[in-house]
Amino acid sequence: MIKYTLKRLLQSVVTLVVLVLIIFLMMRLMPEEGYFGEGYIRMDRVQIEAALTQMGLRDPILAQFYKYISGILHGDFGTSITFREKVPIAEIIKPRLPYSIYFGLASIIISLLIGIPMGIMMAQFKGRAPDMLGSGYVVLVKAVAPAVCYIFLQLYLSSLLKLPMLFNVRKPASWILPLLCMSIGNIANYAMWMRRYMVDELNRDYIKLAMAKGMSSTSIMTRHVLRNAFVPMAQLLPTSILLTITGSIYVESLFSIPGMGGLLVLAIQRQDNPLVQALVLIFSSVGIIGLFAGDVLMAIADPRIKTEYSGGSR
Amino acid sequence: MVNLNYGGREKILSVEDLVVKFNLRGKVLTAVRGISMELYSGESMVIVGESGSGKSVFTKTFMGMLDLNGWIDSGRIIYKGSDLAKYKTEREWLKIRGREIAMVFQDPMTSLNPLKTVGRQISETVELHRAARGTSARKISLDILSDVGISNPEKRYDQYPHELSGGMRQRVVIAIALVCNPQVLICDEPTTALDVTIQAQILQLLHSLQDKYSLTIIYITHDLGVVANVADRIAVMYAGDIVECGLCDEIFYNPQHPYTWALLSSLPQLGVRGEPLFAIKGTPPNLHVEIKGDAFAPRNPYAMEIDFIKRPPYFEVSPTHKARTWLLDPRAPRVTPPPSIVRSQERWKEMRRNA
Numbered sequence: 001m002i003k004y005t006l007k008r009l010l011q012s013v014v015t016l017v018v019l020v021l022i023i024f025l026m027m028r029l030m031p032e033e034g035y036f037g038e039g040y041i042r043m044d045r046v047q048i049e050a051a052l053t054q055m056g057l058r059d060p061i062l063a064q065f066y067k068y069i070s071g072i073l074h075g076d077f078g079t080s081i082t083f084r085e086k087v088p089i090a091e092i093i094k095p096r097l098p099y100s101i102y103f104g105l106a107s108i109i110i111s112l113l114i115g116i117p118m119g120i121m122m123a124q125f126k127g128r129a130p131d132m133l134g135s136g137y138v139v140l141v142k143a144v145a146p147a148v149c150y151i152f153l154q155l156y157l158s159s160l161l162k163l164p165m166l167f168n169v170r171k172p173a174s175w176i177l178p179l180l181c182m183s184i185g186n187i188a189n190y191a192m193w194m195r196r197y198m199v200d201e202l203n204r205d206y207i208k209l210a211m212a213k214g215m216s217s218t219s220i221m222t223r224h225v226l227r228n229a230f231v232p233m234a235q236l237l238p239t240s241i242l243l244t245i246t247g248s249i250y251v252e253s254l255f256s257i258p259g260m261g262g263l264l265v266l267a268i269q270r271q272d273n274p275l276v277q278a279l280v281l282i283f284s285s286v287g288i289i290g291l292f293a294g295d296v297l298m299a300i301a302d303p304r305i306k307t308e309y310s311g312g313s314r
Numbered sequence: 315m316v317n318l319n320y321g322g323r324e325k326i327l328s329v330e331d332l333v334v335k336f337n338l339r340g341k342v343l344t345a346v347r348g349i350s351m352e353l354y355s356g357e358s359m360v361i362v363g364e365s366g367s368g369k370s371v372f373t374k375t376f377m378g379m380l381d382l383n384g385w386i387d388s389g390r391i392i393y394k395g396s397d398l399a400k401y402k403t404e405r406e407w408l409k410i411r412g413r414e415i416a417m418v419f420q421d422p423m424t425s426l427n428p429l430k431t432v433g434r435q436i437s438e439t440v441e442l443h444r445a446a447r448g449t450s451a452r453k454i455s456l457d458i459l460s461d462v463g464i465s466n467p468e469k470r471y472d473q474y475p476h477e478l479s480g481g482m483r484q485r486v487v488i489a490i491a492l493v494c495n496p497q498v499l500i501c502d503e504p505t506t507a508l509d510v511t512i513q514a515q516i517l518q519l520l521h522s523l524q525d526k527y528s529l530t531i532i533y534i535t536h537d538l539g540v541v542a543n544v545a546d547r548i549a550v551m552y553a554g555d556i557v558e559c560g561l562c563d564e565i566f567y568n569p570q571h572p573y574t575w576a577l578l579s580s581l582p583q584l585g586v587r588g589e590p591l592f593a594i595k596g597t598p599p600n601l602h603v604e605i606k607g608d609a610f611a612p613r614n615p616y617a618m619e620i621d622f623i624k625r626p627p628y629f630e631v632s633p634t635h636k637a638r639t640w641l642l643d644p645r646a647p648r649v650t651p652p653p654s655i656v657r658s659q660e661r662w663k664e665m666r667r668n669a
Contacts, residue, residue, distance in 0.1 A: 205424035212377060212419075213439045213490055214412025217404060223438070228429050302429060303474045 004299050012292040019284050024068055027277055028061065034271055035081065055081070077278035082270045089278045092263070099259035100252070104244050107179055111186030111240065116233075118187065119194025120226070126199060134191055141188040146247065150181045150254055167257040178255040182247045186240050193236055197229035234297035241290035245283050323354035326497060326530055327376065332389035332399070334371055334380065334554075343601045345371045347554040347609075348389070353498070353530055358521075360533045360541045360562075362577070363551030366598060369534045372551070373500045375399070376415050378407040413443045416496035420503040422483035426475040432486050433459075433471030436493055443494035454493065461526070462489045463519055481512035485519065492527055500532045505540060517544050539581060542566065547634070550574050553599050553609035560635030567662035570629075570637040572617075573610045575655045584654045592652070608639065616641065616649050 032052060033040045043051075052058055056067065071078060077089035084092060122134040141149065154177060158165040164174040201207065202225055210220045245261070252262035260279060267275040299305045334346035345368045353359055361369045374380050376391060378401055391398040393414070401407055419425045427435060436455040440446050446454055452471070459467035462485040475483055484504065491499055501520065505513035521544050524531055535541050538548075548565040550558045550573065558571040569575055578584055579592040596613035599605055608614070611621035620626075620640050629642035640646055650656065 205419060205421060206427045208379070209417075209419060209425045209487065209490065210427070211379060212411055212417040214408055214442050214494065215438075216408060224427055224430075228427065231429065304428060304476050 001299065004305065005296055008292055008295050012288050015288050016285060019288070020069070020072070020281065023277055023280055023284075024065060027273055028057075028064070030273070032057075035273055036271075072281070077281075078274040080272055080275050083267055083272040083275050089275055092275065093260060093278065093282070096258055096260050096263055099257055100248060100261060103178065103182060103252070103257065103259060104241075104248060106175075107182035107186065107244055107247075108240060110179060111183045111190055114183070115187040115190025116194050118191040119196075120198060122191060122195040123198030123202065124221075126195075131195070134195070138188045138192045141184050142192075146185060147250060149184065150251060153177060153181055153184075154254060165255075167255045174255075178251050178257060181251045181254075182244060185243055185247060189236065189240060189243070190233075193233060194229065197232050198225055201225045201228045231298065231301040234301055235294050237297060238287065238290035238294040242287050245286060323356065325352050326355040326393070327353040328392045330390045330392070332372070332375065332391065333387040334368070334375060334384060335387045336381070336384040338383065338602075341602050344387075344604075345384070345554050345601060346375075347605065349554070349556055351549060351556060351559070353532065355497075355530055356524075356528060357546045358524065358531045358533065358544050360535060360538075360545040360548045361551055361556075362535055362538050362541075362548060364536055364598065366601075367551040368554040369551050370502055372554075373417075373502065373532060373534060376498070376500065377411050377417060379411075379417075412439065412491075412496065413494045414496055415498045415500065416491035416494065418484075418487050418491050418499065418501045418504050421507040422480055422487050423507065425487050426483055428475055431472050431474055432478065436486070436490055439490050439493050455489075458489045458493045459486075461523065462486070462492070463515075464489075480508055481515065484508060484512075484516055488516075488520065488523070492523065492529075495527065496529070498530045498532065500534070502534045503536070504533070506535070506537070513540060517541070520544070538577065539583060550577065553605065554601060555609060555638070557610065557639070558635075558637040560631065560637075563662075563665075564632065564635040567658045567665065568631070568635070569651075569655060569658075570631055570635075570642055571610075571639045572614045572641070572651075574637075575651050576613075578658070579652045579654050584658070586654065592654075618646065 032048065035052065035055065035057070036043065036048070040048075049058070056064060059067075068078075075090055077093075079085075080087050080089055080092055118134055122131045125131050154165060157163060157177060157180070163177055164171055165177075166174065167178060168174045207220060207224060210224055211217075215223075248259065248261035249264055250261070251257070252259045253265045256262065260282065264276065264279045264283070267279060329349055329351045332346055332349045333344065336343045336345055347368075349372060361373070363369045371380065371384065375386055376393070376398060378398070380386075386399045389399060393410070398410065401410070426432070430438075433452065433455055436458060437451040440451040440454050444451075444454070456467045456471060459470060464470050464482060464485055470478070470482075470486075475486070478486065488504075499520075504520065505516050508516060517540070520531060523529065531544075533541050533544065542562065545562040547559065547561055549556045550565065550571065552573045558565065558569065558574045560568075565574065566578070569578055576592070576594045580594060582591060585591050594613060599609050599612070606625075607623050608617070608621040608626055611617040614621065618640055624640075626638045626640045626643075628636040628638050630636050631642070641649060651659070
C-alpha cells in the first residue's frame, strides 16, 4: 500500500514538473506583442526592447527558467503586467482563492449528496418510473451544452424564484443559482455512474451465490453491492474535480463571482501572460492532486490493486 | 458402481409435472415441459443434457432462483411436506436457501466477491444460519476450510479470492455451500470451468464430503464422462424434459431412448478408432412453439409416425429405469441401435448373467 502510494506520488510529481515546463515554454514561444496590451502598436522598437529586457525576457532561457522555478517555489508568480500593473500575482489571487474553494467544495458535496442516492434509487427501480425520470435528467443535462444550460437557469430561475441574478457576498440567496449551475453536471455524472456500477454488480455471479447461501436481498444490497459499486466510483473523484474547475471558469464569470475562474477569463482577455500562466498552473495542479487522490482511494477500496504492486501472491 | 437399494431410501424431494415458462421479449418460452422426478436421500443424481435443455432452470426452481422473467406455470415441488412451487416471498425462500438446499456454481472465478476476504465470505454464511458470531464463526469457517482440503486455512482465511487458484476458489465455494449443513447440494457444472487435472479432484472431494455431511447431491453437467464415477443415478434431459432416467449402469450399458443412444455414441471413449466421431444432426427444437409428440423426433433416425403426433409416456424398463420413447411400446418394431450401443447392451447382458 505504501509502495503503491509512493509510486503514484512520484508519478504525480513528474507530471507536475512536465506541466510547469510546458507552461513555461508555451509562454516563451508566444509572439512578443502578447506581453503588451493595446499600447503595443504605439510603441517603437527601442521601447519594446527596453520593456522586454526589463521583464527579464531577454535573459538566457535557462536563467529565465531558473528564475521562474525558484519564484514558484517561494510562492512568487511574478507581477501582473496588464490586469493590475506591477502588482504581485499572488496578491491578486489571494482574495479570490476562498470563493473558488468554497464554491468548488460546496458543489462537489452537494453533487455527491444528491447524485449517489439518486443513482442507487435508479438501480433499485431499474426500468421503472424513478429510473426513467433519472435517466431523463441525465440525458438532458449531458445533451444540452453547459453554457446554454447555465444561461437558462440564470434567466428563468432568477425571475421565477425571485433569486438574485448576480453574486453578492452580502446576500446568501445569491449563492443558490451559481451552486446549482456548478452541480447539475456532477449530479448527472454521479447518478449515471452509480446506477451503472450498481446494475453491473447486481448481475455478477457472486450475487447469485450470496442469494443461494440464504442472504436476504437487503443484506446483499448493503454488504455486497453497495461496497463494490463504490470502488469504481472512487475513480470518478478526479473527473468531478476537473469538471468543477472547468465549470467554475464559466459559472464564475457568468454570475460575476470574484473567484479564480472568472479571473482566468479576464486575464486572457487582457493578455496578462504571467497571470494566465499562474492560474493555469494552479488549476492543473488541482487536477493532478485529484487524480492522485482518486488512485489512492481506489487502492484503499480494492485489495486487488495493492497485490498487483506488492508482486502478488498465489 | 454398487446397485443401490432404492426401495429402502427415503424420498427427500419430489417434483411432479413441473412446467417452467419464461417471457422473452414478449414471447413465451417453455423451458421445462412437465418434468417429474424423485430425489432419494443420500444419493448422487446426475442431470445431463445439452446447452439449453433446461437442466439449470429446472434445479433453480428448487431454490426460487429463477430469473425475474421466469415463473413456475404448473406442477409441484414437494420438499419435506411443503410445496416449494407455491413459495412466493423471499421470507419463505430464506428458510430453504442455504440451510436446506445449497448450490455450487459453475465458475469459481466469478462466484466469490472479489473485495471480501475468503474467510469473511464463509463466516458471513455461518452468521446467517447459525447462532455463532465473531470468533466462533471464524472457528467454524476454519474447520470447513480444512474439510474442503485447503491447507493452511488460517492464512487463506484472510486472503482475497484473487490470491487463490481456480481449484482453491471452487473449494471455497463448496465450503460456503456446506457450512450451513444443507440436506441437498446442487452442483451446477461444478468442474466445467476448471482444468482437467483439477476436475477429478473436485469431484472426488464432493464425493468424500457426501458421507461426512450426509448430503444428497444433484450434479448438472453436459459431460457424461466426467461424472460417470460419482453418479448413482442419471437423468437425461432433452428440450426441457427428462427423456430417460435410471441407475448409472442402466444408462451407460442399457440405454433405451434414441437421444441417449446418440449422446453416448458421441462420447469419444465409446467411438471406434479410425471412424469419424458420431455427432447428432440438426438442432434442438424451438421452445417458443408448442412441441408435439417426441421433441427429439425431427433429429431421430429411428423416429416413427407416432413420434410426431403423440408424446410418449414413460415406459418402465426396470423398477429403477424408465424412458420416454415409443420404441419401448410392445407394438413398436424392433430396431437395431447404433453399433457402439449394441456392444454396450451385450456387455450389460453379460454383466446381468454374472451377477
